[in-house]
Each structure stands twice: as structure tokens, then as C-alpha cells.
Amino acid sequence: MTSRVAITGIGIISCLGRGKEAAVTAVRRGQSGVRLIASFEASDLQCRIAGEVLATDFHEREFKQHDRFTRFALIAAAEAAGQAGVPDLAIPGHRIGTLIGTGLGGSETLDAAYKRIYGANQSRVPPLTIPNAMYNAASSAVATLFKARGPSMTTVSACSSSAHAIGQAAHWIRNGLADVMFAGGAEAPLTLGVIRAWESMRVLAIDNEKPERACRPFSADRRGLVLAEGAAVLVLESFESAKARSRKILGEVCGFGLTSDAGHITDPSPDGAARAMEMAIADAGLTPEAIGYINAHGTATKANDIAETEAIKRVFGERASAIPISSTKSMHGHAMGASGAIEMALSLEALNRGFIPPTINLDEPDPRCDLDYVPNEARAGTAEVFLSNSFGFGGMNAVIAVRTRSGI
């Protein structure tokens, strides 16, 4: 007996603000959250812009004992838990689990420790460096906060980390390993060390004069990705549990596809991406005709946007140009291991409210990117089922198929 997987809670913190209301309002207006970096002295960097969470969006003492990425996870999880009404005495703690993905874990903690050792010649580092920096810190902290004593793990697959987390958590519920899962991703990669490393890869859009225009997915003049931070956490729950508790079902995680390019470590392959989309659709028991919207990975790198467009055409054939596709990264940047969860959550919120998120900063599309990317302005409409694409370095692809409220 397998269960359908409901979404009963959503929490988001990003450069678009704290909470899903702030984020979805910004997306409806097509507003960018990319700004000059303010949380540390960035004047030595070539790239001084990012999708940074505003200092006013969380209290400096809030969950202060943790690394920044874990703090974001806890803030997002608390919002989702409030909406889902979890914990609930009706659900035993051992039936609740956590699966929070991250690409880089506690970068800030490690950066600060290394700065003491190599930069300041100090011999000691703070005693919580290891437990704060470890990749599973966020998943562990969310489990502890909500007394979730069931399955708990972390997914690490670069930019696919949180999509893998949501897909895997849904399968755990489907197969009876848990009734409720906190699933999503968290990332806080905005440190000198990490940004320098990205600068060396020469894939950042360095547009310090007009940060809000920097991220231009599918545009002919796109210059690359914009780093970002934040978290999104969903409460996933078996339909039986959600119905028994009379919780509102916001959507359904109905399919999961995951593939490997087994090719180049950073150059994306249309084949791996296409197979992941096909697998997600098949896992949902659907055919491509059922998909009414695609939230693209859409990083705004030269390579991704062309490969992803080709992959979508391969899966959907002639119908590809009739499907609205958008990259919300144009507004919130690329929050790496948190991006898949942020994008899936935003897409569901938008479609449930009757609008399709835009791709902003898209005035002249790349001729090789010739699909409907919902340029610049949100569009009225919805979809019963949509895909959320995430393609990570290492050739790891994860696609989630989601049924919106109108599709259930």
C-alpha cells in the first residue's frame, strides 16, 4: 500500500524576504532581490552582488548558536510547521522525519575558522566548528526543534541537493517509512572564500552597477549566475495523515526523477536533464501532455540555458513552445543547494494563487532559447501539474512533479 504525498506546510526565507508571502509578492511583481553584498566587507571582490538575505529579516540572536545555513533552515521549517500544525500529538515523533539538502553546508563557520588559522595565525578555533559546519547540521537542528525522531538524513548534490531531498522524502512517505517529513534545502554560501572560488570559475554575472539586472536567464546578453542564500522547507505528509488531521492540502509531490549525466563535471547534458524530466512524469503516472508549467533550472549561464531548452524540446516535442517556463532565479539568484526547494515552493504558491511566475530581465532572448519563458511580467493562469527542474554540478539531475490544488 503506497501513500500519496501531500504538501501541508511551506516556509521560505530568501533575498525576497522572510516568509512565503513576501517571496510570492515579489515574484508576482517581478521584483529582484539581488543587491550589493551588505553582510560583510566585499569591496575587494570582483563580484560584489548577491541574493543576500536582509539583516532586517532575521534577528541577530535568532538560532544564533548555529551556522547561517542552519538558521535559515530553522526559520523556514518553523514557518512550514506553523502552517501544517506540526508537531501534533496525533503524530508520534518517530513517524516524523527530516531531509534537508545543502550544497556547501556551514561555509561561514569554516571560513571563519580558517581565517583564524591561516589569516590571523591563531592556533585555536571555536569549539562548535565541526558540529556547525557539518552538512547534516540543518537536518539535525530541524529534527531536534520539532522532536522529529523518524528518518533523518541530508542530501548533498550541489544545485540539486534540495530537489533530491524533496523527491527522496516523498518516496519515504509513499513507501511508509514516515508519515510526515520536513524536506527542503538551506544554503549560506556568501563568504569571501566561496565567492572567490566562484569568481575563478568565471561563471558569475558581475554587474555591480545594476544588481537587479544581473541575472538574465535565457537572455541573449546573459552573463552568468548570481549567487544567493536562503532556505525553503516543506512539510510533506501522507494523504491519510493530512486528512485524518483535517489539514489543508496545498499540493502533492506526485513524481520524482533523478539521473546522472555521467559526462562532464560542470558542462550540462541535455540527455541527463531530459531523462530526469521523463522519469518524474512517469513516476507520477502521467504523460508529458499533463504538464502545464515548468520551473526551469535557468541559471543564466551560457551552457545551462541552451542545454535545458534542448532537453525540454526533447521531452515535450512540438508542445514545448506551448508550455510556460520560467526561471525565478532571475529574481532570487541561485541559492545552490536551497534553490530547488525555493523554486518548487514559489511555483506552487504562485500557481495556487492563479499566476505564472515571470522570468525577469528578458528583453531579447538568445536565439537558441526559443520557448515561452514568461518574460518580465507574471501572467494570469495556473497548471494542474508542473515540473521543477534542478541540475547540479557533477551531472546530478533532479526533477520534481507537483500537483497544485487545482489538480487534486
Add this chain to the structure above:
Amino acid sequence: MTRDEIEKKVVAIIHGQKTLPPDSISRSTLLAEAGIDSLDALSILFELEETFAISIPDDRAKEIKTLDDMVSAIEEQLATGTLDVKTQGRV
């Protein structure tokens, strides 16, 4: 430094980064066709920047397709003066 001297150093760096048959790279060979992919090229550029104490801007780097292009880009940057290690990353 003469163009030939630069070229010699560049060839040594390429061969240090990537195992290639000797003489597989002429001045006009497309680096991609010689088996140097985008990540190899990034690592080679990084070592060139360190060796020559220069910084090759992203847009200029994207134009580099051959050994000759690499040598020209280095010459251009050397003509504008070298950088010290601390400021190398600055625009």
C-alpha cells in the same frame, strides 16, 4: 619578455596541467580540439595569471581559442603592468 619566451612558458604550463602528446599544440590548434576542455582551460588560465602576475578579464578569456590567443592575451596584460599577489583579483 619576448613573445617566444611567453609562448615557451605557456606551452610548459599547458603540458603541466594536461597530459598531451608532445607537439600536439601548434600556435593555431584549437585548444578544444587538442582535448583541453573548459575546466582544463580555467586551470591553465589560473596558472598563467599566477605565473605572469596578471589578471585576464572574463570577457577576454572567453575569446581565447588557441595557443596564439593565449600568448596575445598575456602580452596585452603584461603591457598594462603586472599586479601584486594581493590585488590580483581586482578589476
